[in-house]
Amino acid sequence: MPFQISLEPGGQRFSAAEDQTILEAALAAGLVLPYGCRDGACGACKGKLISGEVDLGTVSAGALSDADRAAGMTLFCRAHARSDLVLEARNVSRAGAIPVKKLPCRVQRLTRAAPDVMVIEAKLPASEAFRFHAGQYVDFLLADGRRRSFSIANAPHQGDHMELHVRLVPGGQFTEHVFSGLKERDILRFEGPLGSFGLHEDSARPIVLIAGGTGFAPIKSIIEHALHVGLTRPITLYWGARNRAGLYMDGLARSWESALPDFRYIPVLSEADPADDWHGRSGLVHHAVIEDLPELSAYEVYACGAPAMIDAARRDLIERCGLGADDFFADAFTFASDPAR
Numbered sequence: 412m413p414f415q416i417s418l419e420p421g422g423q424r425f426s427a428a429e430d431q432t433i434l435e436a437a438l439a440a441g442l443v444l445p446y447g448c449r450d451g452a453c454g455a456c457k458g459k460l461i462s463g464e465v466d467l468g469t470v471s472a473g474a475l476s477d478a479d480r481a482a483g484m485t486l487f488c489r490a491h492a493r494s495d496l497v498l499e500a501r502n503v504s505r506a507g508a509i510p511v512k513k514l515p516c517r518v519q520r521l522t523r524a525a526p527d528v529m530v531i532e533a534k535l536p537a538s539e540a541f542r543f544h545a546g547q548y549v550d551f552l553l554a555d556g557r558r559r560s561f562s563i564a565n566a567p568h569q570g571d572h573m574e575l576h577v578r579l580v581p582g583g584q585f586t587e588h589v590f591s592g593l594k595e596r597d598i599l600r601f602e603g604p605l606g607s608f609g610l611h612e613d614s615a616r617p618i619v620l621i622a623g624g625t626g627f628a629p630i631k632s633i634i635e636h637a638l639h640v641g642l643t644r645p646i647t648l649y650w651g652a653r654n655r656a657g658l659y660m661d662g663l664a665r666s667w668e669s670a671l672p673d674f675r676y677i678p679v680l681s682e683a684d685p686a687d688d689w690h691g692r693s694g695l696v697h698h699a700v701i702e703d704l705p706e707l708s709a710y711e712v713y714a715c716g717a718p719a720m721i722d723a724a725r726r727d728l729i730e731r732c733g734l735g736a737d738d739f740f741a742d743a744f745t746f747a748s749d750p751a752r
């Protein structure tokens with residue numbers, strides 16, 4: 412017998428079979444809850460269990476802390492209903508008409524943008540249209556059945572190819588292959604588009620974008636889309652990296668200041684070494700946001716990067732700068748045994 416699930420505050424309802432996660436059941440019903448890794452690792456799908464019982468399964472402590480559990484939070488990508496449920500879920504949207512497909516793509520160009528960042532440009536099949544929203548990601552399907560997720564870094568209107576930014580993580584089988592084995596003209600198989608991260612274009616609020624490392628990829632997609640549609644909302648981009656090499660498309664980010672009417676770019680280094688000769692901002696990237704914008708109640712913030720950065724930014728910007736909880740949107744990259752996005 413399927414269980415009935417109700418969402419607060421939106422009032423949406425759907426049913427979930429015993430073997431479906433709440434996220435799977437919602438997506439099957441055409442409701443997009445915020446999500447990222449679908450693997451209990453990033454925390455993007457966190458929401459509150461108001462009433463009912465769930466079986467949570469295995470999740471990472473970084474994604475759901477003891478304090479979260481004590482506050483009644485759960486992860487919708489892991490939780491299975493064990494009774495009818497009432498859940499608190501924010502930023503729920505109706506699924507658009509974009510289909511998720513499994514497709515091949517051909518590696519067109521490999522560019523070492525930094526010692527540990529490879530930019531892959533991949534040609535998409537001419538015979539089959541691949542559509543996506545700026546900010547979404549794809550899963551590469553590996554021969555042994557595993558998947559590795561990467562955000563699409565170009566804008567949807569440049570639809571004949573995909574650009575992906577791959578960070579090398581030592582011991583990560585797939586990313587090591589990208590750096591030492593992958594060649595131009597190789598074929599990769601992927602599934603996508605996936606994920607709910609993206610710009611809320613129906614809003615008029617000024618935008619703060621926060622990217623950590625290769626979290627720049629989906630942010631780049633969003634900005635190139637903004638350029639394409641002529642977005643006039645004020646945008647401030649904070650890009651945090653360890654050192655100058657980590658700002659691997661710094662020149663491009665600077666060029667947006669003259670291309671968009673109201674755009675500011677603020678790079679922030681956390682571990683600049685003397686060779687960097689760095690005279691810009693230093694420290695944690697979200698601390699730079701707090702210093703510059705101590706009052707954020709009128710803004711929307713979009714953050715992409717490691718889960719720890721996302722969690723700290725969400726907490727501090729909401730608690731210290733008055734950002735609305737519904738105005739913080741995030742895409743957390745998880746680096747499990749083999750690195751994902």
Ligand code: FES
Nearest residue numbers: 447448449454488
């Ligand atoms: S923890 Fe659920 S989507 Fe990442």
